[in-house]
Amino acid sequence: MSSAQIEIQLIASIVAVACAIPGTFLVLRKMAMISDAISHSILPGIVVGFFITQDLNSPLLILLAALTGIITVVLVEYIQKTGLVKEDTAIGLVFPALFSIGVILIAKNANDVHLDVDAVLLGELAFAPFDRLLTGGTDVGPKSLWVVGSILIVTVTLLILFFKELKVSTFDKGLAASLGFSPAIIHYGLMSISSVTTVGAFDAVGAILVVALMIAPAAAAYLLTTDLKKMLALAIIFGIFSAVFGYWVAHWLDASIAGSITTVLGLVFLLVYLFAPSKGIIAVMYRERQQQTEVSLLTFLLHLKNHDELEERHVNHLNEHINWQKVRAKTVLDLAQKNNMITIEKNIVSLTKKGNEFTSKAINYIMTNEDTQIEDMKDDFFLFRG
Amino acid sequence: MSKIAVKVDDLTVAYNYKPVLWDIDLEIPEGVLMAIVGPNGAGKSTLIKSILGILKPIAGSVSIYGKPYTKQRQLVAYVPQKGSVDWDFPTTALDVVLMGTYGSLGWIKRPGQKEKKAALEALEKVGMLAFKGRQISQLSGGQQQRIFLARALVQNASIYFMDEPFQGVDATTEIAIINILKELRKAGKTVIVVHHDLQTVPEYFDWVTFLNVKKIATGPVKDIFNDDNLTKTYGINYKVSIQE
Ligand SMILES: Nc1ncnc2c1ncn2[C@@H]1O[C@H](COP(=O)(O)OP(=O)(O)OP(=O)(O)O)[C@@H](O)[C@H]1O
Ligand SMILES: [Mg+2]
Numbered sequence: 192m193s194s195a196q197i198e199i200q201l202i203a204s205i206v207a208v209a210c211a212i213p214g215t216f217l218v219l220r221k222m223a224m225i226s227d228a229i230s231h232s233i234l235p236g237i238v239v240g241f242f243i244t245q246d247l248n249s250p251l252l253i254l255l256a257a258l259t260g261i262i263t264v265v266l267v268e269y270i271q272k273t274g275l276v277k278e279d280t281a282i283g284l285v286f287p288a289l290f291s292i293g294v295i296l297i298a299k300n301a302n303d304v305h306l307d308v309d310a311v312l313l314g315e316l317a318f319a320p321f322d323r324l325l326t327g328g329t330d331v332g333p334k335s336l337w338v339v340g341s342i343l344i345v346t347v348t349l350l351i352l353f354f355k356e357l358k359v360s361t362f363d364k365g366l367a368a369s370l371g372f373s374p375a376i377i378h379y380g381l382m383s384i385s386s387v388t389t390v391g392a393f394d395a396v397g398a399i400l401v402v403a404l405m406i407a408p409a410a411a412a413y414l415l416t417t418d419l420k421k422m423l424a425l426a427i428i429f430g431i432f433s434a435v436f437g438y439w440v441a442h443w444l445d446a447s448i449a450g451s452i453t454t455v456l457g458l459v460f461l462l463v464y465l466f467a468p469s470k471g472i473i474a475v476m477y478r479e480r481q482q483q484t485e486v487s488l489l490t491f492l493l494h495l496k497n498h499d500e501l502e503e504r505h506v507n508h509l510n511e512h513i514n515w516q517k518v519r520a521k522t523v524l525d526l527a528q529k530n531n532m533i534t535i536e537k538n539i540v541s542l543t544k545k546g547n548e549f550t551s552k553a554i555n556y557i558m559t560n561e562d563t564q565i566e567d568m569k570d571d572f573f574l575f576r577g
Numbered sequence: 578m579s580k581i582a583v584k585v586d587d588l589t590v591a592y593n594y595k596p597v598l599w600d601i602d603l604e605i606p607e608g609v610l611m612a613i614v615g616p617n618g619a620g621k622s623t624l625i626k627s628i629l630g631i632l633k634p635i636a637g638s639v640s641i642y643g644k645p646y647t648k649q650r651q652l653v654a655y656v657p658q659k660g661s662v663d664w665d666f667p668t669t670a671l672d673v674v675l676m677g678t679y680g681s682l683g684w685i686k687r688p689g690q691k692e693k694k695a696a697l698e699a700l701e702k703v704g705m706l707a708f709k710g711r712q713i714s715q716l717s718g719g720q721q722q723r724i725f726l727a728r729a730l731v732q733n734a735s736i737y738f739m740d741e742p743f744q745g746v747d748a749t750t751e752i753a754i755i756n757i758l759k760e761l762r763k764a765g766k767t768v769i770v771v772h773h774d775l776q777t778v779p780e781y782f783d784w785v786t787f788l789n790v791k792k793i794a795t796g797p798v799k800d801i802f803n804d805d806n807l808t809k810t811y812g813i814n815y816k817v818s819i820q821e
Contacts, residue, residue, distance in 0.1 A: 219666060352685050359676045363662040366728075369629060370680035371650045417667045417712040 207430030214405030228286040230398035234293025260386025316448040335395040407456040411463040588637035611784035654732035658740035671709040677731035699727035719746040
């Protein structure tokens with residue numbers, strides 16, 4: 192690997208982490224759309240900042256553009272408060288307006304601005320290593336590495352300091368307010384960080400990848416855990432993985448790096464969406480099937496409990512009387528035998544002691560919905576997991 | 578004789594310029610277990626939200642032990658009627674209760690062993706210790722209610738506001754909750770509960786406020802919980818108090 196290759200992957204990974212952190216909270220706050228809005232509406236801020244500083248990596252430009260991001264959020268909220276439109280409509284009103292101001296500004300000044308809309312939206316990671324930062328004549332690395340690195344340090348510091356405040360205000364605004372943690376301050380803090388990250392990263396990776404890096408890893412992580420810290424960690428891992436793997440995909444296919452990373456992000460999300468152990472599509476389908484079988488099992492056990500007569504407990508009778516197809520009857524019998532709930536002797540089925548207890552408990556639960564006694568059954572049976 | 582915990586003066590609150598609470602004067606003495614009763618839409622939740630500064634009144638003022646609420650936040654705990662929380666948030670029951678301790682920690686400081694112990698004790702008190710690791714959306718409505726009660730308990734406040742804590746809980750839980758509330762009163766705390774079941778008012782509470790847009794009456798249950806006030810509050814001829 193050449194040093195340029197390493198630098199590109201490093202920049203992409205740092206951006207991924209810097210995006211995953213605010214992204215996790217944006218996803219939890221159901222504000223994914225707002226990051227899209229910010230990423231577009233910062234354009235006029237970037238253009239004006241560029242007129243003033245003539246440097247896409249200048250901190251002043253980043254602050255100016257981030258300010259446009261905040262203005263977007265304020266405008267969206269203002270329009271929403273009028274009660275005339277919903278939030279997504281408000282977002283849809285604000286960001287095209289700001290974005291088009293940016294486009295007009297660029298077009299009007301095309302001669303002296305070294306900036307085009309494509310570059311803002313798509314960025315070009317491949318060129319990032321060529322723009323070096325020199326201090327006193329020595330090369331200390333690519334400029335964008337320093338920019339996104341600084342942003343990451345600020346983001347991580349803020350996360351560590353204000354984790355509890357972010358958590359409580361995201362979970363329960365009312366409580367946060369009554370405990371003295373102003374939800375407004377935290378909200379605008381998060382918006383500021385999201386804006387700064389977007390602006391700082393757009394030059395290297397482009398606005399679209401920034402949005403994808405904020406939302407996709409967090410959304411995938413959300414499907415995998417019920418613990419906020421783990422969700423953050425997973426989002427970061429997914430982000431870094433997509434950044435690095437996406438880079439190599441681009442390398443192999445000779446394609447756009449930002450485009451490949453975005454594609455990998457999409458695939459990661461898709462895989463998680465399908466295969467996540469409890470919230471994934473397949474798990475949900477499996478669980479439904481399993482519950483169906485368990486209901487059948489219970490019906491069957493109850494039948495055994497209520498009938499002592501031998502002919503009622505003959506294996507063949509199950510097919511006729513309970514009216515199940517052979518496959519179904521077999522699945523249920525297997526499940527019951529596996530759990531030592533029944534014994535079969537000469538094709539006559541009998542409940543074991545365990546089976547008997549299980550049936551009483553289960554029926555009791557279904558009638559009373561008191562779930563303290565069945566805690567131990569939850570691990571084995573989906574039916575009792577609510 | 579006793580101190581005034583909450584004082585409301587000439588409070589008028591409106592939603593979109595339509596007043597829903599008119600000129601309320603109210604003094605809640607320290608150490609009472611008080612019910613707020615009134616029909617749906619009477620403004621009970623609105624009253625509590627205004628006392629807690631969640632809503633801005635168009636006139637009047639509120640004080641908690643003589644000072645504005647913003648200066649006295651630490652003294653007050655609140656269990657809302659419908660938790661405005663995100664049920665799918667990745668967090669456990671224990672974690673939710675732990676959030677109650679954040680107020681006394683202030684900004685930046687994180688909860689430690691002491692806070693965790695308090696949270697576990699509160700869970701134990703409301704009979705939810707077995708569920709401490711459960712994601713909150715996987716709890717039943719009544720269990721969720723108990724978690725929020727536990728969260729209020731760890732806030733270790735002096736004044737508790739609860740907006741219909743018995744909504745959707747079974748009889749056993751209701752008794753468990755009222756016993757906890759009575760314990761709080763015994764410890765000298767002031768507890769204010771929005772309550773709908775008029776039958777149980779005399780048994781549960783020692784103080785009552787009748788509310789329907791205006792304040793109808795407030796005082797000890799034994800003095801003012803009568804058909805006259807009930808009729809004034811609920812409009813129709815109400816006969817409930819003397820059924821036994
Ligand atoms: N956000 C709101 N915007 C406009 N009007 C509101 C709002 N919230 C409540 N109201 C109105 O204010 C009045 C008082 O509402 P409030 O929620 O305080 O009633 P409540 O006494 O708590 O009723 P309930 O017993 O149903 O909980 C009602 O007429 C209600 O329709
Ligand atoms: Mg109410």
